[in-house]
Amino acid sequence: MTKRSPFSDQPAFPQKKDTTHRPATRIIEAGRDPAAQDGAVNPPVYHASTILYPNVAAMKEYPRLRTRYGRHGTPGTHAFEDAMSELEGAAVTCLASSGLLAVTGSILSFVKAGDHLLMVDTVYEPTRDFCEGMLKRLGVETSYYDPEIGAGITSLLRPNTKVVFLEAPGSRSFEMQDVSGIAAAAKAPGVPGGAERVVIMDNTWATPLLFRPLEHGVDVSIQAATKYIVGHADAMLGTAAATDRCADQLQAGFRALGFSAAPDDTYLAFRGLKTLHVRLERHWRTAEALIEWLLRQPEVSRVLFPPLPTDPGHTLWKRDFDGASGLFGLVLNQGTETQAAQLCDVPELFGIGFSWGGYESLIVPNRRLPRSVTAWAPEGPSFRLHAGLEDPADLIADLQRGFEAFRAAG
Numbered sequence: 001m002t003k004r005s006p007f008s009d010q011p012a013f014p015q016k017k018d019t020t021h022r023p024a025t026r027i028i029e030a031g032r033d034p035a036a037q038d039g040a041v042n043p044p045v046y047h048a049s050t051i052l053y054p055n056v057a058a059m060k061e062y063p064r065l066r067t068r069y070g071r072h073g074t075p076g077t078h079a080f081e082d083a084m085s086e087l088e089g090a091a092v093t094c095l096a097s098s099g100l101l102a103v104t105g106s107i108l109s110f111v112k113a114g115d116h117l118l119m120v121d122t123v124y125e126p127t128r129d130f131c132e133g134m135l136k137r138l139g140v141e142t143s144y145y146d147p148e149i150g151a152g153i154t155s156l157l158r159p160n161t162k163v164v165f166l167e168a169p170g171s172r173s174f175e176m177q178d179v180s181g182i183a184a185a186a187k188a189p190g191v192p193g194g195a196e197r198v199v200i201m202d203n204t205w206a207t208p209l210l211f212r213p214l215e216h217g218v219d220v221s222i223q224a225a226t227k228y229i230v231g232h233a234d235a236m237l238g239t240a241a242a243t244d245r246c247a248d249q250l251q252a253g254f255r256a257l258g259f260s261a262a263p264d265d266t267y268l269a270f271r272g273l274k275t276l277h278v279r280l281e282r283h284w285r286t287a288e289a290l291i292e293w294l295l296r297q298p299e300v301s302r303v304l305f306p307p308l309p310t311d312p313g314h315t316l317w318k319r320d321f322d323g324a325s326g327l328f329g330l331v332l333n334q335g336t337e338t339q340a341a342q343l344c345d346v347p348e349l350f351g352i353g354f355s356w357g358g359y360e361s362l363i364v365p366n367r368r369l370p371r372s373v374t375a376w377a378p379e380g381p382s383f384r385l386h387a388g389l390e391d392p393a394d395l396i397a398d399l400q401r402g403f404e405a406f407r408a409a410g
Ligand SMILES: *Cc1c(COP(=O)(O)O)cnc(C)c1O
Pocket: 098, 099, 100, 101, 103, 124, 167, 202, 204, 205, 224, 225, 226, 227, 236, 237, 238, 355
């Protein structure tokens, strides 16, 4: 089959659409249409607010057009949406200018005053802040559940529980969740409110390459694309991908709220997506090298990383995920705050910064983690590390210097 170029003097390209391809192949093909753009490999970046119509009759078709107003996107940003929808197995993907906005926009798209939200206790802190602040003010009550509750979530469901929100592994503490068990229990036909309930998951740690929430009963899958998808610490973007059942309501919500994604940042996300599988593999391999070394240090009590066979979430990780990224937790036996600061300050290759998923390694000490129904009681100082794309041997030598400074400050 051939695809006609809209430019009559351009030769036609063969149509490529083989859905049996594996994820690494599909990620390369996803969202691209060189035939529509004179053979250029990547989608164009349009800077557009005004979209013109050839005549009034065409203008009246406005609601049915995909490219119709700058805020709703252009062929360039639609290319990224399409690529994400393909990877997520979604009917639509909606964009927002940050990961947090993708989270808040998804929740706001489905709740009304008087509704109840069940939130995983180990959620990303700004998501919790949104629930406790704005959502409470709008008359939506949030209660929290243990990430390890599984199908036991049934006992916490109320007839007005509209949204069940998941995030795995847990923020900072890395607990896994039984996603399919929770989603099935939340939407069980016999459970009051089950038919209308919406399950939303923040899947930033795994990306849709390593875990596809929609295949496990989740209705809306969220990515802080800022992290691994952009992958170079240079753009902010969020995505929310929905099943057919939730697509219209999610899209209507994002449109009502006026969300828009910058064309250049969306292009960076599209470009990042094309190397995501290669980068993730390296992030994971380097994380494993660092962890192997860390576990041999006498000060290390635990490493929080589901791929470790000793990790409490290992079985679920192995059942559901196709791999791991490079973000993990570290808990020491004991130590002072000054010692903990030395462990972060002295290494030169590990930046002290929050937004992970870029090519660089990071380390941050944990403050007290906000928890409502679970306990976070580390034995000593705890940290979050991101394994970047540097040579693992250099990173280990760098951490070694950090540990020496930690010991010297004790
Ligand atoms: C970083 C992050 C977000 C927020 O993404 P931003 O683009 O920084 O707003 C949301 N959820 C998780 C799990 C994150 O790590």
